[in-house]
Amino acid sequence: MTSSGPSASPSxxxxxxxxxxxxxxxxxxxxxxARALVAGGLPAxxxxxxxPAALDAIRAxxxxxxxxxxxxxxxxxxxxxxxxxxxxxxxxxxxxxxxALLDAMKASGLPFLPGVSTTxxxxxxxxxxVTEMKxxxxxxxxxxxxxxxxxxxxxxxRFCPTGGISLASAPSYLALPNVGCIGGSWMVPGDAVAAxxxxxxxxxxxxxxxxxx
Numbered sequence: 001m002t003s004s005g006p007s008a009s010p011s012x013x014x015x016x017x018x019x020x021x022x023x024x025x026x027x028x029x030x031x032x033x034a035r036a037l038v039a040g041g042l043p044a045x046x047x048x049x050x051x052p053a054a055l056d057a058i059r060a061x062x063x064x065x066x067x068x069x070x071x072x073x074x075x076x077x078x079x080x081x082x083x084x085x086x087x088x089x090x091x092x093x094x095x096x097x098x099x100a101l102l103d104a105m106k107a108s109g110l111p112f113l114p115g116v117s118t119t120x121x122x123x124x125x126x127x128x129x130v131t132e133m134k135x136x137x138x139x140x141x142x143x144x145x146x147x148x149x150x151x152x153x154x155x156x157x158r159f160c161p162t163g164g165i166s167l168a169s170a171p172s173y174l175a176l177p178n179v180g181c182i183g184g185s186w187m188v189p190g191d192a193v194a195a196x197x198x199x200x201x202x203x204x205x206x207x208x209x210x211x212x213x
Contacts, residue, residue: 013180017212030057036198040205048073062088078104117141139164
């Protein structure tokens, strides 16, 4: 994951084949959920800023689950960057990007994945020195065929495709040379979280972590 300096953190693209995309309604679920995901082999966890509980969830995971690498997703403003850094996020993910948002993410010093869905967006980021990106919404934007087509003219770009990917479709994404990992939510189903069935989450995470290798 691109950062601005030589002492950058290891790429989040290389931590695990799958980054769980987590939407939490209750921050009290954050720690047991994160522990289940880590136990299942998925240490990089993207908590999306789609609910009022998100910042407290990031804060709790950062403080109480040392083996987790918690990040913030759906980052769409400079204030989001400031708030999530303060909460303890260790990486940032956006569904898209603007110059202002990109500048804020770069200034944070954290690894980040700006979202793209077109070739022009990829080229624009490469022009700004960013080589690692989120491809979103993956299935709707062309899926594996689109990413495969990008790999020949733009081999320096690496992606974390997210959006509509399932356990069944994941291997075809991970087989592509320009895909470092994928984002998905199938290992954190809403009914399991609501039931606090952390054993099921751990089982699904272990299944996902075994997708590569």
